[in-house]
Amino acid sequence: MAVLERIADNTAGSASFAELCRSLWADKAVATEDKAARLCRLECGVNTLPDVCQWLTRDLDFIFATLIVEQTARPGWSLTYVFYKDAASPWVHVAVQLDAGVSALPSLVGLAHGPSFDWHERETEDLFGLKFEGHPRLGEFVLHEDWPEGVNPMRRDFDARARFVPRARDPRWEPPTVVVDPGAFTMPVGPVFSDFAESAHFLLETVGEDVIRTIPRFFYKYRGxxxxxxxxxxxxxxxxxxxxxxxxxxxxxxxxxxxxxxxxxxxxxxxxxxxxxxxxxxxxxxxxxxxxxxxxxxxxxxxxxxxxxxxxxxxxxxxxxxxxxxxxxxxxxxxxxxxxxxxxxxxxxxxxxxxxxxxxxxxxxxxxxxxxxxxxxxxxxxxxxxxxxxxxxxxxxxxxxxxxxxxxxxxxxxxxxxxxxxxxxxxxxxxxxxxxxxxxxxxxxxxxxxxxxxxxxxxxxxxxxxxxxxxxxxxxxxxxxxxxxxxxxxxxxxxxxxxxxxxxxxxNWHGFHIAAENFAFQDFPIILASFGLSNAECDR
Amino acid sequence: MANWVLKGLLSGIKSSDYPRAGDDAPGVSPGRPVGTRLNSTTAAEQLVARCPTAAIARADGGVAVDHGRCVHCFRCRRDVAEPAEWQQGFEWGAYAGEPALRKLAKIFGRSLHVRFVDAGACGACMSEARQINNPYYNMHRLGIFTTPTPRNADVLLVAGPVSDAMRLPLRKTYEALPTPKRVVAIGACAASGGIFGPSFAAAAGAAGIIPVDVVVPGCPPPPLAILHGLLLAVERKPPSALMSPPPQRTTEPA
The missing domain is CATH 1.10.645.10 (Cytochrome-c3 Hydrogenase, chain B)
Incomplete structure (x- = not known):
């Protein structure tokens, strides 16, 4: 712990950040830095990834920004987890390489700041077909249930102009529910609702007047x-x-x-x-x-x-x-x-x-x-x-x-x-x-x-x-x-x-469900408006 | 609460004179390129090459503009040898095909209920559609209202190229409208797929999914253009055209 505190105290200058990374992750990660771009790049193995990310987010208070997945020229994958913190700290890019045969890596949702990785992993699983071991909810995120199984549009070999044949919907499909109280029922809202609302779907789990949980579903507007x-x-x-x-x-x-x-x-x-x-x-x-x-x-x-x-x-x-x-x-x-x-x-x-x-x-x-x-x-x-x-x-x-x-x-x-x-x-x-x-x-x-x-x-x-x-x-x-x-x-x-x-x-849509818990039904439009988010921007 | 009433009264009347008269307040519409006569073929070729959505095509003596494809990128206006002519105004609504045989003016002319469907719109079309309810445009004074349920609606207002997940909701909403009904597609995306469709994730506009009666091109169409489209659907305003050829050469004196 003493080591961590020393490092936490010393993140002020980007100059020293790469050196501190080297001192702590000497044998497990390679740190390089680009002072002009205020960027520190940490290359590590798949097994070290959770430890490095835990260290950055829990101990140093870095925030996860984005996950960049690229299919490399040499068959395989390159994943870059981008972190940022404050005006004194550099961007930190944590990079891992996957060989062509490997399509699974550890999920980071179990970490202290795990929720910030959640949607990025779900999106990557849908669009690239990479698996995140230990993630509790994968599948049917960006691509809805009529998208054919095993077809991943962001892969190189997928033709952006290709039309797909919608898969028949499973008639037994039911929306997910969490609340088990007697008398609880689910009120669906959307995707076409209100006067000029954007297309999105919300399952409001309610026992009458009070809504206990909101399960949102997005990507109705996914335009690839x-x-x-x-x-x-x-x-x-x-x-x-x-x-x-x-x-x-x-x-x-x-x-x-x-x-x-x-x-x-x-x-x-x-x-x-x-x-x-x-x-x-x-x-x-x-x-x-x-x-x-x-x-x-x-x-x-x-x-x-x-x-x-x-x-x-x-x-x-x-x-x-x-x-x-x-x-x-x-x-x-x-x-x-x-x-x-x-x-x-x-x-x-x-x-x-x-x-x-x-x-x-x-x-x-x-x-x-x-x-x-x-x-x-x-x-x-x-x-x-x-x-x-x-x-x-x-x-x-x-x-x-x-x-x-x-x-x-x-x-x-x-x-x-x-x-x-x-x-x-x-x-x-x-x-x-x-x-x-x-x-x-x-x-x-x-x-x-x-x-x-x-x-x-x-x-x-x-x-x-x-x-x-x-x-x-x-x-x-x-x-x-x-x-x-x-x-x-x-x-x-x-x-x-x-x-x-x-x-x-x-x-921010990912955090919407936190605000939409245990509220009176008539407050739903107000919570929605006070978030003021765009589905077009989220769904892309 | 009395303060609010006073505040509202003190704001005075802000509504546009349209459709009784025109409206040329600055910033009310971005305008759009129209068919232009050009002096040289190289200038025409430059405009055609500059247009990212193939909205501009060579035509006799200049270039023609397909409004349904134009995304208002201004590339035919800035940094070119001969810019395309830019026309102010906003009466952009046009019939998508043959106008429907049955006249609707008598039925819906004074009270029109609109259901809006977002089929993958970027937000700008939606924002402009929302503006027709603001005090400047105030659709209520024209007898136009929105309704939360398609079962009470006369007109379906649709924006966006129709993303895959919205195909089924759009068709279901259309089917839920009682007949007679009209579909007004707003924006370049709903007219032609815009810069998004057709692709693996989106269709080439609303017409591939449901029958479209009126198209209001623009990226996005300004609120008055959307009002024009709605008034056109009930024949309270004459239509514009989707294609704009270069103007005819005026007959030269003998």
Whole structure:
């Protein structure tokens, strides 16, 4: 234990991290580091993997970000578990190689922070056909029950254009249940429900008025984005990155472009970096306004819903005036930004968002004095801090339960290192805490837009030509809903060889069931709205 | 609560004048490329090569645009020798095939109930569909309402390329609608599969799964375009076209 404490004390500098890894895992893992990329790579055997991951997450408080699975040129598999922690620690990539004949490795769900690995393992089992020994629930996750058994679409030999013949559904199939109380029954919700809800399915296990457990089922919207991106040139795959989740198009497009830039070894000009920051915050502001509209609507507070919707629509129009598109499609390109707003446009944008900030402040002031509204949110849909850590939750949901993690601070991109802003945190983890985080973050976004656009550097907004290069890179951005991780590998022709996206909705939907336990039936829409997640983003 | 009532009244009327008049408020629609006459064939070839979804094709004297395939990427507008012409406006709804024989205006004209189905939409179409309920567009003033159950609906509003897991729910929802019924497909994905379909995971739009009456192209179509599509379904507005050829050369003076 003394050794571990010494190491935990010494993780401050990335320089020493690889050495500490070597001192502890000398005979079991090979540590290499790339100081420029703030990255430490640990290569280990399959049997050492659980110990290394336990050490990182339990002892050093690292958070699991994503699992990248690649089929290697030499028949076999390469798996990279990506971890991050704070602004002083590097990315840690734990890599294991599997030979062609081996298709099983130990599951990590039994570890202290096991839940964060859970969905990644289920997804990998479905899409790649790799087995995770010891995982309690594998199968029927991304691919539903009519998908043919033993066909794994992410494998190289699977043709993305191929149509499959749906398998006959088993008539004896019944939804899973956990609750065994007398009189308990299951209330199915979805996939087509409510007025404009996204397609997803929730089994509410109830004994009448109270819902005891929620079993969600997703991937009704699985469009195989990671698969159909393969073989496409980078500029075509950018369309997929922007459009798999249209309400966070700029954030995901930006992450994709950052990955391309990292591979090609280029950096966008300062003006482009500043504009990227402003547009990313404009998108966050709009997304948060939409989430606030959703929360007001779920509590049936009609005037507040209308007021928030007016703000949301103003932001959509503002986005359209700034970039030509209401959802910022086509604004970001590898090497910079596609549109260059003139000075008066920037001034107009700043004035408009400040007016919107005033509108949001008024709205919050009125909501704070509406007891019927607060009654519906306070203590509803609580996520305890411990769960936020063990599930690796990200974004406003994590920040509403005391986890102050934000990629903009941890690994600054665009122009975030040059702007002064704070990361709001609340402690209660309930619906009201999430609402307050949304309002406070919106306030910060307005301040960032103001700062960036009032001192916009002059010069070009994009690089002329980017020579494609073979390579791979991980890009991370703080999308409106939380941390998004994009792993991209390009081949020598500049075509996508592997694209792995871990969006914030994928990470956070996993934690939804914690908040949706033991609640009154009529609170379900409120919990759903206060999470404000996207299924399109989760399902890809 | 009285505060809220006052707040609402003080906000005044925000609703658009559409469909009584046009609406050209800034940012209300992104506009879209239309068929363009071009001076050189190389310029036309550049536009065709630039278009990632084959929405632009060579046509007599320029290029034609297939709106159902266009995903608003702006690549035919930025950094090209001769950009495609960009047209503002939003009346984009078009008949998918032959207009249905039976007139519906009398039955549904003043009260139309809509059931929305998300068949794998990216969220932008859904967000725009949700906006038709905000005070700017306010569908209720036009007698349009949403309903949670397809059994009470007259129109099925569908977005997305139709992912595999949504094929069956979409068909079941369609069958649950009482006749007469109309299907309005919104967005490039629902019109043509967009950038996603056809593939192993998604179809090439809604028409492969259920009969579609009206298509509202766009990526995403703005709220007023969706309203136009709904009004078109009950013949309260004339249709637009899905194909846009280059304009005819004006007759030159002799």
């Amino acid at each position: 984005v990671e698969k159909i991106a393969e073989g496409q040139p980078a500029d075509r795959a950018l369309l997929l990155a922007e459009r798999f989740s249209g309400i966070a198009a700029f954030a995901h497009g930006l992450a994709f472009c950052q990955a391309v830039e990292a591979i090609c070894g280029v950096a966008p000009p300062p003006r482009a970096r500043a504009l990227r920051t402003a547009l990313a915050e404009l998108e966050r502001l709009r997304s948060h306004a939409a989430a606030i509209t959703g929360i007001c609507n779920s509590t049936a507070l009609a005037v507040a819903t209308s007021q928030a919707a007016l703000i949301e629509e103003s932001l959509l129009r503002l986005s359209c005036e700034a970039t030509g598109h209401r959802y910022l499609f086509g604004a970001v390109v590898p090497g910079g930004i596609a549109c260059d707003p003139a000075e008066p446009n920037c001034r107009h944008l700043v004035a408009a968002v400040e007016e919107i900030a005033e509108g949001l402040r008024n709205l919050l002031r009125m909501l704070r004095y509406s007891s019927s509204f607060l009654d519906r949110l306070e203590g509803v849909g609580v996520v305890a801090d411990g769960y936020a850590r063990s599930y690796g939750l990200v974004g406003p949901i994590a920040r509403a339960c005391g986890v102050a993690r934000d990629i903009r601070k941890l690994f600054p991109y665009a122009a975030y290192s040059a702007v002064d802003f704070s990361v709001p945190v609340e402690q209660e983890g309930d619906g009201y805490a999430r609402l307050r985080v949304l309002f406070r973050e919106a306030e910060q976004s307005v301040a960032i837009i103001h700062d960036v656009l009032s001192s916009l550097p002059q010069g070009p907004v994009r690089l002329d030509q980017i020579r494609p290069r073979a390579g791979a890179a991980l890009a991370a951005v703080e999308a409106p809903l939380g941390a998004a991780f994009h792993w991209l590998r390009l081949d020598q022709d500049g075509k996508v060889a592997r694209y792995r996206v871990t969006p914030p909705s994928f990470t």
